Amino acid sequence: MEEKLVLRELEWAYPLRWDEIKEVSTDILILGGGIAGCWAAIAAARKGLKTTLVEKGATIRSGAGGSGCDHWESAATNPCSRVTPEELTMAMIKDHNGYNNGISHYIECREGYDRLLELEKMGGKIRDTGNEFVGAEFRDEKTQFLFSYDYENRFTLRVWGTTFKPALYKECKRLGVEIYDRVMATSLIMDVNKQPSKVLGATGVNGRTGRFFVFKSKATILCMARPTRIWLFSLGLPGISEFRPLQCMGDGHAMAWKAGVKFTMMEKSLRGQWSGDRSYPPYGTGNTHNTWYACSMVDADGKEIPWIDRDGNILKSVSQRYRPSPGQKFFLKGGGESEFPLYEYQGPDTLPVEKLLENGYKLPFYADLPSMPSHERNVIWNLMVAQEGKSRIPIFQRYEEAGFVPEKDLLQSYGKGWTSASFLPRERQLFGTPGGIINDWKLKTNLEGLYAAGDQLFASDCNGHAAATGYYAGRHAADYAIQTSQSILDNQQVEFERRRINSLTNKNEGLGWKEFNLAITRIMQNYCGEIKSRELLNIGLKLLENLETKEAPNLYARNPHELIRSLEVINILTNAKLIINSCLVRKASSKHLHFIRSDYPEMDPLEWHKFITVKLENNKVKVGKLPIDYYGSLKENYEIYNEEYTKKRIIS
Amino acid sequence: MNKKIYVDQESRIVNPIIFDQNLCTGCNRCVEACQVDLFIPNPERKKPPIVLYPTECWYCGCCVMECPKPNAIKLNPPLMNQIYWKRKSEHKY
Numbered sequence A: 001m002e003e004k005l006v007l008r009e010l011e012w013a014y015p016l017r018w019d020e021i022k023e024v025s026t027d028i029l030i031l032g033g034g035i036a037g038c039w040a041a042i043a044a045a046r047k048g049l050k051t052t053l054v055e056k057g058a059t060i061r062s063g064a065g066g067s068g069c070d071h072w073e074s075a076a077t078n079p080c081s082r083v084t085p086e087e088l089t090m091a092m093i094k095d096h097n098g099y100n101n102g103i104s105h106y107i108e109c110r111e112g113y114d115r116l117l118e119l120e121k122m123g124g125k126i127r128d129t130g131n132e133f134v135g136a137e138f139r140d141e142k143t144q145f146l147f148s149y150d151y152e153n154r155f156t157l158r159v160w161g162t163t164f165k166p167a168l169y170k171e172c173k174r175l176g177v178e179i180y181d182r183v184m185a186t187s188l189i190m191d192v193n194k195q196p197s198k199v200l201g202a203t204g205v206n207g208r209t210g211r212f213f214v215f216k217s218k219a220t221i222l223c224m225a226r227p228t229r230i231w232l233f234s235l236g237l238p239g240i241s242e243f244r245p246l247q248c249m250g251d252g253h254a255m256a257w258k259a260g261v262k263f264t265m266m267e268k269s270l271r272g273q274w275s276g277d278r279s280y281p282p283y284g285t286g287n288t289h290n291t292w293y294a295c296s297m298v299d300a301d302g303k304e305i306p307w308i309d310r311d312g313n314i315l316k317s318v319s320q321r322y323r324p325s326p327g328q329k330f331f332l333k334g335g336g337e338s339e340f341p342l343y344e345y346q347g348p349d350t351l352p353v354e355k356l357l358e359n360g361y362k363l364p365f366y367a368d369l370p371s372m373p374s375h376e377r378n379v380i381w382n383l384m385v386a387q388e389g390k391s392r393i394p395i396f397q398r399y400e401e402a403g404f405v406p407e408k409d410l411l412q413s414y415g416k417g418w419t420s421a422s423f424l425p426r427e428r429q430l431f432g433t434p435g436g437i438i439n440d441w442k443l444k445t446n447l448e449g450l451y452a453a454g455d456q457l458f459a460s461d462c463n464g465h466a467a468a469t470g471y472y473a474g475r476h477a478a479d480y481a482i483q484t485s486q487s488i489l490d491n492q493q494v495e496f497e498r499r500r501i502n503s504l505t506n507k508n509e510g511l512g513w514k515e516f517n518l519a520i521t522r523i524m525q526n527y528c529g530e531i532k533s534r535e536l537l538n539i540g541l542k543l544l545e546n547l548e549t550k551e552a553p554n555l556y557a558r559n560p561h562e563l564i565r566s567l568e569v570i571n572i573l574t575n576a577k578l579i580i581n582s583c584l585v586r587k588a589s590s591k592h593l594h595f596i597r598s599d600y601p602e603m604d605p606l607e608w609h610k611f612i613t614v615k616l617e618n619n620k621v622k623v624g625k626l627p628i629d630y631y632g633s634l635k636e637n638y639e640i641y642n643e644e645y646t647k648k649r650i651i652s
Numbered sequence B: 001m002n003k004k005i006y007v008d009q010e011s012r013i014v015n016p017i018i019f020d021q022n023l024c025t026g027c028n029r030c031v032e033a034c035q036v037d038l039f040i041p042n043p044e045r046k047k048p049p050i051v052l053y054p055t056e057c058w059y060c061g062c063c064v065m066e067c068p069k070p071n072a073i074k075l076n077p078p079l080m081n082q083i084y085w086k087r088k089s090e091h092k093y
């Protein structure tokens, strides 16, 4: 009884600083301290610039990759790789029918391995130094590297990713990066008198104290990943509404959109693949993808499920699942990289579930670790599951404590591939190289002084990509900042933002953020679901605008934590509008964009095979087009823009 | 405006984090590692943190990974996420 009373009178644990404004002046401002943000900070700090990192959570473990990662993709320059960066990037581009970020993935292929080597120096583990896998066919005896997927071409490494984020955090601190944890960036401050307008800094608010921040910078880098909670929201378990952490919900897209940043491919969304309250923990059920590639499976009667190559030939050994087909140079992942893999790059996979059921295989299916060769079993369970994002504690440790023995137990599968659930067509997610900010060869946005990296870029994915693009953006932003001076900020913008934020707490009652989020997802499911049309999208947009003008002003936060959550849902609404606007302007359906317009049913007509871009200009959506290969020759352009880095790499 | 405010612990729809009162030293390392920021430190020194917003948990386990005291903090995933497995040798065909 007494304890309950005490809890009811719990005082807010942190000093309240609602009325304070903290001004911070810096050379390079990085918004978002995930994988990309930390690498951007390291690059800028190494150039001797004053570097400030603003992170909403806790840099030590924040972001999608904070808890771990088990494979490092596209390390095409590692000494064992048999594919070139050009071959690999072109494969990724072609596998998505051109709808991919040629620049950022080429950077990933050229520099991802360099970042991995540096991670090792910072304390990250990237080699089998304990010699646990000596003799395994995925191990290179000389380098002690362990590979996954294609054992012949060796461009994806298995890594001990739980060590990465703390190592990056330590390195940022060592280099003197000024880190502001628990601060949510809320808006970009612009110099609107310049054309194109220039970014002068950002505002922020602390989620524990409510203190308001004004950051002034010479160059700013957006590293806040991508939108979530647009179609999926769980009222009961909001923390697992989506695949990504709760607070990684796309603030960066919303503030960039409002500032006039150009986006592309935001019309692309996939049928849901993973959400915590609808499916089982990722990597925690019997499956054959990612972490679990290429685990053996059996049906309810213990009958082994066949693996096939791209031609449908049944593979006789486990080893063949990790090899290209006869006549194939290399393959991208199991099955393929995109949802519609090209024959040229298609990897081995199990027979499709529908085929299996037709052929009398009985549900449920199980992952059969016991029958795997011991090195393969151990590498899946003891390395991959133990090192993957949000799986070391909830899966590896907890299952073992509950008695799971990988040598003895069959782990049930609950759905196709790794998704472990079936979603409705209208329950969508930005998954599998979705849209985002469009970039040039410096990873600059269309605004002066503004760069972007990691999952905030269009068609992005993966740790290696985030690390490589983060470092690259940090380097180029630093080069820009060195020749720039700081400008004077427009106080009106700052005051406007401060008033907007204060209005959420300056009342005694109002609307909660969860109800607001749920309302957005309902509108998006109804009007921007699988099948889209002008009529549906326009109604959706109108309803979102109503929500924005009539209901958003009623949002009410009782403490700084709730303030962050409330500001987030306003950003989610902005992102939903950005998505609908992008859907309205592509007037053709497209297979690889998972985009169906009932009023423009023709799939991929040639005249629409291009990037459609959108940006906000004077409160109107401005539409543009870019050729599907706008980035030009990968190698040539890369080397033109990165002469110094290329030279240094050759010397070292 | 900087007046005192009080908070309620969100109702326990789920119970993601369980502390062992005897092992936890109240060092708050877990509080500082959680990116969702769902804990607050206990007003009583050396006592386990308070799980203020349990439904916001992402179940990543970072709080457990950062805790220096073995078994002081446990992750407790929601019941509906319990997974089935069976012993292969006891499997009858």
Ligand SMILES: Cc1cc2nc3c(=O)[nH]c(=O)nc-3n(C[C@H](O)[C@H](O)[C@H](O)COP(=O)(O)OP(=O)(O)OC[C@H]3O[C@@H](n4cnc5c(N)ncnc54)[C@H](O)[C@@H]3O)c2cc1C
Pocket: A031, A032, A033, A034, A035, A036, A037, A054, A055, A056, A057, A062, A063, A064, A065, A066, A068, A069, A070, A071, A072, A073, A183, A184, A185, A186, A223, A224, A225, A243, A244, A245, A247, A248, A249, A250, A251, A252, A282, A388, A389, A390, A453, A454, A455, A456, A461, A462, A463, A464, A466, B035
């Ligand atoms: C469970 C899981 C497992 C994965 N496994 C792998 C793997 O094995 N291999 C692989 O290559 N990839 C993997 N990925 C993908 C990979 O983690 C991401 O692609 C990568 O982390 C993206 O890096 P990023 O820096 O762009 O974004 P993140 O790492 O997500 O960082 C974004 C950061 O921005 C912060 N932020 C957001 N909004 C604001 C704001 N308003 N103000 C300040 N800060 C803000 C967030 O708190 C966060 O720290 C996995 C992802 C998940 C979720």
Ligand code: SF4
Pocket: B019, B023, B024, B025, B026, B027, B028, B029, B030, B031, B048, B049, B066, B067, B068, B069, B072, B073
């Ligand atoms: S659970 Fe561990 S990290 Fe958290 S306060 Fe207790 S001892 Fe410290």
Ligand code: SF4
Pocket: B016, B017, B033, B034, B035, B036, B037, B038, B056, B057, B058, B059, B060, B061, B062, B063, B064, B075
């Ligand atoms: S599991 Fe992750 S989200 Fe949940 S309390 Fe721990 S650190 Fe926070």
